[in-house]
Amino acid sequence: MTRAIRIVSLVLVLLLGGVWATAWFGRAPGESVADAFLRRIAALTGAEMPAPSAGGVQLAQGVMLGGPFTLVDHTGRTVTERDFAGRPLLVYFGFTYCPDVCPTELGTIAAALDAMGPAGERVTPVFISIDPERDTPEAMADYVSRFHPRMIGLTGSAEQVAAAARAYRVYYAKVRPRDSTDYLMDHSSFIYFVGPDGRVRSLFRPETTPEAIAAAVSAQLRAL
Known part of the structure; x- marks a missing residue:
């Protein structure tokens, strides 16, 4: 029995190693090895997994991001996800x-929308x-007006x-630097492309270039 388990384990290791090697040499331009590996695994299992967009992180099969929320926009109006229904969004979480x-990534969003030309007008930038x-x-x-004329700022109660x-x-978490009476916020720093259905279609790592985001979002818009 132990010998059989060892043989099966060895076969699995060799199989996964072969898939990883295939992913390494056969990945698409702009596609990470991890994304290519997941795509190969999905193909072997018969699952559907769209090809990752250049510059974006492909969500693993079955992972869902986004959903209902209730917040307050920068005009003081209470809004929910339904107020954005049918509108593609570029969303970033940060603090003023x-x-x-935060200013670097918001500037990247603004530059990406400009780089998209007329297609960028279909996308609403949102800062939460x-x-x-x-x-x-x-x-x-005051803050969002510094980055893009169409950028929407959302805040709310701590619970919201x-x-x-x-x-x-x-x-995100509150941190207080040593020898400081004020605090900062430690937080993850992804830019999310949200489809008209309110679900995240792809996300972009910090320091992704505006050109890469523009190319990826433009490709997604053509597929909508």
């Missing part, structure tokens, strides 16, 4: 006191605060923000 990453204690609607209105973050699996 962010010293570097993970610091509702300081990010009032007024603060959000937490629920939205859970739907997108966003990590």
Whole structure:
């Protein structure tokens, strides 16, 4: 029995190693080895898995991000996911006191929309605060206006923000730097492309170029 288990384990290791090697040498331009590996596994099992977009992270089969939320926009109006139904979105979670990453990624979103030309007008940029204690609607209105004229800022109560973050699996936590009386927010930093159905179609790692995001989103829009 033990010998049979060892043989089966060896076969599985060799099989997975072969699939990984095939993924390494046969991945598409802009596709990571991990994404190519998952696509090969999906093909072997007969599952459907769309090819990853250039510059984006392909969600694993069965993983769903996005969903219902209730928040307050930068004009003070309560909104839900239904207010964005039928509209593709580029979504980023951050906070207005962010010293570097947030303004960089929001600038990337704005540049990507500009690079898309007329197609970019179909996509609504959305900035969701993970610091509702300081990010009032007024603060959000001033902040988003610095990046793009169509960018929408969303905040809300601590409970509302937490629920939205859970739907997108966003990590965030308050941290207080040493020798400081103020705090910062540690948080994950992905840009999410959300389809008209409110579900995340792809996400982009920090420092993905505007050109890569524009190319990936444009391809997704053509497929809608």
